[in-house]
Structures are given as structure tokens and as C-alpha cells.
Amino acid sequence: MEVGQMQRQWVDYTKSLFLEGFLDSQFLQLQQLQDENNPDFVVEVVSLFFEDSERLLNDLTNSLDQQGIDYKKADAYVHQLKGSSSSIGAQRVKNCCIAFRNFCEQQNIDGCIRCLEQVKQEYCLVKNKLETLFGLERQIVAAGGSIPTMELSF
Amino acid sequence: MNLSVKAMTSSSGAWKAGELVSDQFPAGLRVLVVDDDPTCLMILEKMLRTCHYEVTKCNRAETALSLLRENKSGFDIVISDVHMPDMDGFKLLEHIGLEMDLPVIMMSADDGKNVVMKGVTHGACDYLIKPVRIEALKNIWQHVVRKRKNEWKDIEQSGSAEEGDRQQKQSADEADYSSSANEGNWKNSKKRRDEEEDAEEREDTSTLKKPRVVWSVELHQQFVAAVNQLGIDKAVPKKILELMNVPGLTRENVASHLQKYRLYLRRLSGVSQHQGNLSNSFISTQDTTFGSISSLNGIDLQTLAGQIPAQNLATLQAAALGRSAAKTGVPMSVVDQRNLFSFENPRLRFGDGQQQHMSSNKPMNLLHGIPTNMEPKQLANLHHSTQSLGGLNIRVNATTPQSNPLLMQMAQSQPRGPILSENSASHVPRLPTSMAPTITGGISNGVLGRNGIADVSRGTAYNPIPQTSPMLSFPGNQSTEISVNSFPLGSTPGISSMTSKGSFQDEVTSGMKGSSGFIPSYDIFNDLQQQKSNDWGLQNVGLTYDASQHVSPLQGNIDVSPSVLVHQSFPSTQQAGQNRDATSIGKAMYSLGEGMEQRNLQNIGQNLDTLLADNSVRVKTERVPDTSSQTNLFTEHYGQEDLMSALLKQQQEGMGPAESEFDFDGYSMDNIPV
Numbered sequence: 045m046e047v048g049q050m051q052r053q054w055v056d057y058t059k060s061l062f063l064e065g066f067l068d069s070q071f072l073q074l075q076q077l078q079d080e081n082n083p084d085f086v087v088e089v090v091s092l093f094f095e096d097s098e099r100l101l102n103d104l105t106n107s108l109d110q111q112g113i114d115y116k117k118a119d120a121y122v123h124q125l126k127g128s129s130s131s132i133g134a135q136r137v138k139n140c141c142i143a144f145r146n147f148c149e150q151q152n153i154d155g156c157i158r159c160l161e162q163v164k165q166e167y168c169l170v171k172n173k174l175e176t177l178f179g180l181e182r183q184i185v186a187a188g189g190s191i192p193t194m195e196l197s198f
Numbered sequence: 199m200n201l202s203v204k205a206m207t208s209s210s211g212a213w214k215a216g217e218l219v220s221d222q223f224p225a226g227l228r229v230l231v232v233d234d235d236p237t238c239l240m241i242l243e244k245m246l247r248t249c250h251y252e253v254t255k256c257n258r259a260e261t262a263l264s265l266l267r268e269n270k271s272g273f274d275i276v277i278s279d280v281h282m283p284d285m286d287g288f289k290l291l292e293h294i295g296l297e298m299d300l301p302v303i304m305m306s307a308d309d310g311k312n313v314v315m316k317g318v319t320h321g322a323c324d325y326l327i328k329p330v331r332i333e334a335l336k337n338i339w340q341h342v343v344r345k346r347k348n349e350w351k352d353i354e355q356s357g358s359a360e361e362g363d364r365q366q367k368q369s370a371d372e373a374d375y376s377s378s379a380n381e382g383n384w385k386n387s388k389k390r391r392d393e394e395e396d397a398e399e400r401e402d403t404s405t406l407k408k409p410r411v412v413w414s415v416e417l418h419q420q421f422v423a424a425v426n427q428l429g430i431d432k433a434v435p436k437k438i439l440e441l442m443n444v445p446g447l448t449r450e451n452v453a454s455h456l457q458k459y460r461l462y463l464r465r466l467s468g469v470s471q472h473q474g475n476l477s478n479s480f481i482s483t484q485d486t487t488f489g490s491i492s493s494l495n496g497i498d499l500q501t502l503a504g505q506i507p508a509q510n511l512a513t514l515q516a517a518a519l520g521r522s523a524a525k526t527g528v529p530m531s532v533v534d535q536r537n538l539f540s541f542e543n544p545r546l547r548f549g550d551g552q553q554q555h556m557s558s559n560k561p562m563n564l565l566h567g568i569p570t571n572m573e574p575k576q577l578a579n580l581h582h583s584t585q586s587l588g589g590l591n592i593r594v595n596a597t598t599p600q601s602n603p604l605l606m607q608m609a610q611s612q613p614r615g616p617i618l619s620e621n622s623a624s625h626v627p628r629l630p631t632s633m634a635p636t637i638t639g640g641i642s643n644g645v646l647g648r649n650g651i652a653d654v655s656r657g658t659a660y661n662p663i664p665q666t667s668p669m670l671s672f673p674g675n676q677s678t679e680i681s682v683n684s685f686p687l688g689s690t691p692g693i694s695s696m697t698s699k700g701s702f703q704d705e706v707t708s709g710m711k712g713s714s715g716f717i718p719s720y721d722i723f724n725d726l727q728q729q730k731s732n733d734w735g736l737q738n739v740g741l742t743y744d745a746s747q748h749v750s751p752l753q754g755n756i757d758v759s760p761s762v763l764v765h766q767s768f769p770s771t772q773q774a775g776q777n778r779d780a781t782s783i784g785k786a787m788y789s790l791g792e793g794m795e796q797r798n799l800q801n802i803g804q805n806l807d808t809l810l811a812d813n814s815v816r817v818k819t820e821r822v823p824d825t826s827s828q829t830n831l832f833t834e835h836y837g838q839e840d841l842m843s844a845l846l847k848q849q850q851e852g853m854g855p856a857e858s859e860f861d862f863d864g865y866s867m868d869n870i871p872v
Contacts, residue, residue, distance in 0.1 A: 070329045077244050077332070085244060093237045123281060127307035128237040130329040 047189035054180045055192055061177070066170050071133030075194060087178055093132050097167055100125045101160075108156055118156065119148040125163070136166045224339035225250040228272065232262040232290065233279040233305075238328065242277070245332045259285035266298055270412045273300060274342045277326075280306035280313060288320045295321045296462065297415055301341040305330060319465070352454040413455055420444065421455060430463070 045053075061067045078085040104121045107114060126141035140163040147155030181191050229251045233239045239255050246253040254273070256262045259282050266273060276294055280287035291302050304317040305326040317325040323341040326334050413421070424441035425433040435453035442452070 070331075073245075073329075073331060074241065077241075077248060082244070089237060089240055089244075092240055096235070096237055120281065123307060124235055127279075127328050128235050130307055131235075131238045131241050133329070 045183075045187075047184060047187045050180060050184045050187065051189055051192055054177070054184060055194070057177060057180065058194055061173055065135050066173055067133045068135040069133065070130065072194060074132060087181075090132060090174055090178075093128055093134070094171060096128055097125060097137075100128075101164055101167065104160060104163075108153075108160060113151075113153065113156075115148045115151050115156075119145055122148060122163075134167075134170045137163060137170055140166050224336075227251045227339050227342065228274045229253050229338070230262060230265065230273045230276045231255045231278075232259055232276065232282070232287075233257060234282045234284075235279065238279070238330075242330060242335075245330070245335050248332060249336050251335075258282070259287070259290045263290065263293060266294065266300070267415065270298065270414060275301045275303065275338055277303045277305060277338070280304055280308065280317070288316060291317075291320050291322055292462075296458070297413055297418060299345075299413055299458075301345045303338060303341065349454070353448065353450040355450070417442075417444065417447075418455075421452070421459070425456070425459070430460075 058067075062071075074086050074089060100121050104118060104125070107118045107121065122141050122144045126138055126145070129135075129137040129141060140159060144156065144159035144163060147159055184191055229246050231239060231242050231246065231253060232255075233242065234257050236257065239257060243253045243255050254265065256265060259278070262276070262278070266276070278287050278290055282290075287304055287306075291304065294300055294302050301323040302321070303324040303326060304322040305328060306313060307328040309327045314325050323345070324338070420442045421438065424438045427441060428434075428437050433456065435449045435456055438456065439447060439449050439452045
């Protein structure tokens with residue numbers, strides 16, 4: 045595939061992520077922070093997010109798997125996940141966290157379990173999407189092209 | 199002293215000579231970021247670097263504290279997350295405020311009002327909501343400048359002849375200001391490590407070069423020891439200074455630190471004291487809710503309360519007052535059930551004799567890092583027992599001391615906070631209860647915002663008006679810039695209307711421009727001048743009326759600086775990081791409004807509404823209800839009515855919402871007879 049084509053593909057793909065709500069404008073902020081001095085900034089931050097989130101999700105799963113559930117602790121985990129997902133613009137994950145926190149507050153075990161599943165699902169989805177996007181980027185760069193700048197005009 | 203920033207180099211070389219051009223002013227600002235979330239930390243670091251700041255990051259609060267302790271003046275500002283595993287962000291905030299006195303910005307993904315309010319009351323100079331955008335970070339330097347400016351003011355307030363100069367300088371171009379401030383501050387702070395300063399520097403008041411004292415742990419301990427030895431009531435700066443016997447430490451330094459310390463104590467202990475305290479001197483005399491005070495005082499307060507939020511808040515040493523402001527809601531006679539601050543005493547009736555309500559005012563945490571402009575003297579006057587007002591140094595400039603029971607109250611409550619020291623002009627007769635009558639009209643507003651407001655409205659605050667509305671005599675300087683404009687009060691228009699009111703003293707120099715109708719007349723404006731930044735909303739949030747009810751401070755200490763009130767007027771609409779403050783302010787306003795009779799608030803202008811609406815903080819403060827008889831007290835009296843009415847109006851409109859939102863614990867806003 046030639047560079048131009050790949051670039052268009054990248055643009056369309058990115059747009060779709062925004063339109064489908066996987067990403068929000070905060071992601072754009074991250075992209076804007078990237079420059080020649082930090083060409084991999086977005087990838088680095090997102091990788092950090094993946095690591096951190098996986099750890100959090102594990103902790104969260106464990107905390108809900110107990111006999112006596114510590115809702116406060118679970119809420120703290122969710123709160124953190126909410127903060128980091130919102131910082132990178134993972135909108136759907138963040139929204140799940142919001143709902144999740146409500147259930148934690150109500151100490152609703154069923155609601156929490158459901159939310160946990162949902163959060164995990166959304167997390168996997170956005171992770172796949174982003175990894176695909178980064179793959180495209182690598183291809184473009186490898187072919188000598190540059191990554192287009194996105195503007196949220198839609 | 200030339201304004202160029204060369205001196206700064208000592209610190210981190212960040213400020214290089216010549217670099218201090220206005221548009222480069224923020225470059226090189228040394229920021230410390232604390233957050234346990236690595237993703238956020240990385241993003242923040244990158245954003246701050248992009249803003250040309252020098253960034254140090256750490257993921258643990260303990261690490262941050264030790265970094266700060268080792269390098270006392272190695273940082274200009276701290277940004278910290280609220281929820282951290284090893285230490286609560288607010289605790290860290292307190293430590294930093296007491297020990298290093300640096301401006302601290304809190305941030306969190308949590309945007310609940312309570313949390314934001316907590317930030318304000320603990321003295322955060324701003325509260326950002328995650329995800330943080332780079333735009334929000336670009337302007338954090340203003341907090342540094344503001345703080346320095348206030349410090350200077352503190353130092354120089356002791357009678358420096360330079361005040362005028364200072365003010366001028368202050369009003370000078372921002373860049374200049376910054377630079378001079380920087381130069382003075384940083385340079386001084388660099389030089390003055392632990393009070394090792396050159397006598398010359400200190401004496402050189404004309405040059406804005408006030409050494410910035412860094413209150414190290416040891417120094418603070420010495421200070422505390424001295425205070426304990428003297429007895430907290432008898433601890434006056436001069437004696438403390440003598441006891442401490444630290445070379446290079448000035449009385450002003452001690453005075454301002456004492457202010458903060460008192461606020462801090464008040465805050466700690468005041469939370470439990472609710473309204474009860476308010477009753478003292480507070481309006482007790484006036485049971486006429488503000489009616490009696492109406493002589494403006496009451497109204498002033500109310501209006502102040504209402505109005506203040508916007509503007510006063512700004513002026514009010516937002517920071518300091520922040521806390522109690524909310525609560526105090528200045529229950530202006532309007533015994534707003536809604537308790538703006540759901541304090542204990544729902545009604546802060548001002549004038550109603552209920553002084554108590556104010557008691558609960560939350561102790562305004564003026565302390566934390568909030569450079570309270572309270573003049574040491576004023577503090578003395580205040581004698582607040584205000585715990586409630588905690589920081590509300592709403593100095594209610596009760597012009598008519600007597601008449602403003604409320605003011606008194608307010609003054610009381612406000613711990614010497616940023617008592618608009620200015621009042622000088624305002625005759626603000628110190629309210630008997632140490633209510634810092636400073637609330638020269640405007641101030642009371644401030645107070646109103648905070649608990650004080652309620653209290654302040656009590657008549658005391660509004661003293662400013664009573665007489666000749668000179669209250670607002672913003673201390674002289676009148677350049678009060680009450681740049682309250684920044685009040686985001688959503689509807690600032692309201693406030694602006696207030697400003698026009700001008701019935702308040704002339705001072706009302708529009709500082710309040712944007713501010714919601716806050717009647718500039720408040721002394722707050724005086725303070726505002728200093729502040730110049732209307733960003734109060736945010737910073738002042740601290741003043742805010744801490745929903746807590748420290749309304750009790752009203753007791754007479756309605757020191758609620760209008761700035762406090764002003765804050766409240768922030769249109770709580772803003773949610774953006776910055777707006778957080780606004781909301782809190784709005785809340786404060788609300789409380790004020792609430793206190794004040796809801797109805798009357800209408801006058802206050804829509805701005806308040808926005809605020810109120812958001813914050814549900816009913817600013818009980820005396821809404822100067824122009825119509826309602828009770829609260830009318832104030833409205834009528836003052837020229838400030840407009841302000842108040844605006845405030846009130848806002849409140850009223852806003853009232854609906856929340857009353858309960860703010861759990862002003864101490865605030866017995868209810869007292870405000872409606």
C-alpha cells in the first residue's frame with residue numbers, strides 16, 4: 045500500500061474512533077503534545093495506560109471476588125481507572141467507570157460485577173483499536189510518510 | 199529595584215535576567231507535580247514542559263514533601279492529586295501551606311462539589327478536574343504571582359509608605375508586576391533563607407523587595423512554641439517576634455504567618471463549633487435581622503453576601519476566607535432556611551439575633567497558602583473566635599459598628615483573614631466582636647460569602663454602608679481593582695451591576711467588573727486591588743464560603759473579605775478546572791443567598807443565580823432583599839443594594855438548588871430571619 049493510501053486509511057480510522065465514542069478530544073490533546081522531540085509520546089503514554097489499567101482491573105476483580113467486599117477500595121480503584129482513562133481520552137472506558145462508581149456507592153454487588161465486565165470489555169476494545177492505529181502509524185513511518193494531524197472537525 | 203527579573207536566577211536560574219518579559223513571564227516556573235497515577239503524571243509533565251515550565255514529578259506525597267523540605271525555595275507551585283494512597287491530598291495541601299507557603303493546585307477526576315469545596319477550604323488556590331487540559335495549565339503562574347503580591351502586601355501593609363507605590367506597581371502592567379514581584383519575591387526569598395536576610399533588603403520597602411520568608415519546619419516550631427508560651431489569645435506578632443528571636447524576621451512576617459496559623463487552628467476547631475459562636479457579638483444585638491442593621495450593615499452584609507460572592511470573593515482573600523465563607527452564608531437576616539450552608543443553624547439570622555448560625559462557619563482556611571491580606575492589626579481587632587469563619591477574613595467593615603451586629607459577626611467569623619485591611623477608609627468600626635468591620639461595604643460581602651456573609655450581613659459587614667456607604671471605602675487605594683472580573687460567575691453581569699452600584703464607595707472601582715455584581719464597595723475590593731485578579735473565583739474559593747458553616751464567625755468577625763464572597767459569585771457554571779473554584783464560590787454565594795432571604799436575593803442579580811444554582815450554596819448572606827422586609831434591611835440601605843440585590847436575586851434564583859448541598863456544618867444560616 046502506498047503512503048498516501050495508508051495515510052488516508054489512518055485518517056478514516058481515527059475519525060471512526062472518535063465518531064464511535066472510543067476516543068474523545070482529550071486524545072487529540074495528547075496528539076498535539078507529540079512533536080519531533082517526542083515522536084512517540086502518544087504511544088508511550090497509551091502503553092503506560094495499558095499497563096496501569098491491566099493492573100487495576102486485576103485488583104478490581106480480586107476485590108470483588110471476596111467474601112466481604114470492600115466497596116471503598118473498589119471505588120478507589122475505579123476512581124483511578126476513571127482518571128487515567130479520561131486523561132488519555134478513552135471515553136467509553138471512562139463512562140463505564142462512572143456507572144461503576146455509582147454501584148460501588150450503593151454497594152450493589154450485581155451492578156458492580158456487571159460494570160466490571162463492561163469495563164473490561166470496553167478496555168479490550170479500545171486497546172485493540174489503538175493498537176491497530178499504532179500499527180498503521182508504524183507502517184506509514186516505515187514507508188517514509190508522516191502521520192497526518194487530526195483536527196476534530198466532525 | 200528594577201523590575202527585571204534578574205534576581206531570580208538564584209533560585210533555579212529559571213528566571214534569567216531579561217527573561218522576564220511579560221510574555222515570558224511564566225517560563226521557567228518551577229512546578230512540582232504529585233500524582234500516583236503514572237499515566238496522568240506523564241501527561242501532566244509533558245503538558246507543563248510544553249508550557250515551558252520546569253517540572254519535577256513524583257508519585258508519592260511523602261516524596262513530594264521531603265523534596266519540598268530539602269529545597270525550600272526550589273519550587274514555585276505545587277500541583278497535587280486529591281486521592282493518593284499514602285497521604286490524602288488535602289493533608290499534603292495543609293502541610294505545604296503551613297510549612298512552605300506555596301500555592302497548591304488540587305486536581306482530581308472527582309468533580310463533586312464537596313470535594314471541590316474541601317479543596318477550597320483547605321486553601322488550595324485552584325482545583326482542576328481531570329482530564330486536565332493544557333489550557334488550564336498555562337495559566338497556573340497567576341497563582342504564584344498573586345501569592346507573592348499578597349505577601350508583599352502583607353509585609354508592606356504594616357505601614358509601608360510604599361503602598362501607594364506598590365499599588366501602582368501592582369496595577370502596572372501585569373508583566374511588570376510579575377517581574378517586579380518576581381524579582382522582589384524570588385530574589386528575596388532566595389536571599390532570605392530562613393530569615394537570614396539582609397537588613398537592607400527588608401528595610402527597602404520601596405522596592406517591593408520583601409524578602410519572602412520561608413517558614414521551615416523548625417521556624418514554624420519556634421513560632422508555635424512562642425505562641426503557646428504567650429497563649430494563643432495574647433500572642434501578638436511583636437511578642438512572638440521577640441520570643442522567637444530570629445534574625446531577619448520581621449513583625450510582618452510573623453503577623454501574616456500568625457494569621458494563617460489562626461485560621462488553621464480555627465479551621466481545625468471551628469468545624470465543630472457551629473453557630474454558637476456566631477451569636478456572640480454577632481448581631482445579637484440586633485434581632486432585627488438586619489433590619490436594624492439595615493442601616494446598611496445588615497444589608498451590606500447580605501448584599502455582600504450575595505454579591506460578594508462574585509466580587510468579593512475575589513477580593514476576599516479568597517483563599518483565606520474561602521472556607522468559611524461558604525458556610526456562613528452570611529445569613530443575613532434572611533434566615534434562609536435553605537441554609538446555604540447547611541450548617542447547623544440553618545438560619546443565620548443576622549440581626550435576628552441569631553448570631554449563632556454563623557458559628558458554624560467553617561473555619562476558613564485562610565491559612566493554607568492563602569496569603570491573607572489581613573492586616574495584622576485587623577486581626578487583632580477581630581479577635582475572632584470565629585472559628586467558623588475560619589478563614590473568612592471578611593472584614594466587615596462595619597462602618598457603623600454598632601449597627602452591624604452582623605458585621606460583627608461576620609468579622610468575627612472571619613478570622614482575620616484577608617480582612618480587607620483596607621478598610622482604613624471605611625470607617626468600619628471594628629465591630630465589637632472583632633468583626634472586622636473592614637468589610638467596608640464590600641467586604642462584608644466577602645464575608646457574606648462565607649459564613650461571614652451571613653454574619654456579616656448581619657449588619658456588621660454592611661456597615662460600610664450605613665453610614666455613608668463609605669464603607670466601601672476601599673481602603674484608600676482605591677484602585678481597587680477588584681479585578682473581580684474573573685469571577686466566572688456565570689452571570690457576572692450581575693455583579694457588574696453591582697459594581698455600578700457604587701453606592702459603595704467609590705472604590706468600587708470596578709475591579710469588580712466582571713464579578714457578579716459584587717459591589718466593589720467592599721473592602722474586599724481593596725484587597726482586590728491587590729489581587730487584581732479576578733480569578734478569585736478560583737482562588738478565592740478558598741474563601742469560599744466554606745459550606746461549612748462556619749458561619750459562626752460572624753460573630754463579629756465578619757472578616758469575610760469580600761473577596762470571599764466574590765468567589766462565590768463565581769458562576770459555578772464553570773467546570774473547567776478553574777471553574778471549580780467558581781463553583782465553590784458560587785456555593786458560597788449560595789449560602790449567602792440562602793441566608794439572606796431568598797427572595798431578596800433576586801436583586802442580587804442573576805449572576806448569583808448562576809452561582810447559586812450551581813452551588814446550591816445558598817449564600818445566606820444577607821441577601822439584601824430589597825423587597826422583603828427583613829432582608830430589606832440591607833437592600834435599602836445601601837446603595838449597595840444593587841449589589842446585594844443582585845446577589846440576593848441570584849441567590850434566590852439559585853436558591854432553589856441547593857440548599858443542602860453545602861453541608862455547611864457549622865453554618866447556621868438558618869438564623870437568618872427571612
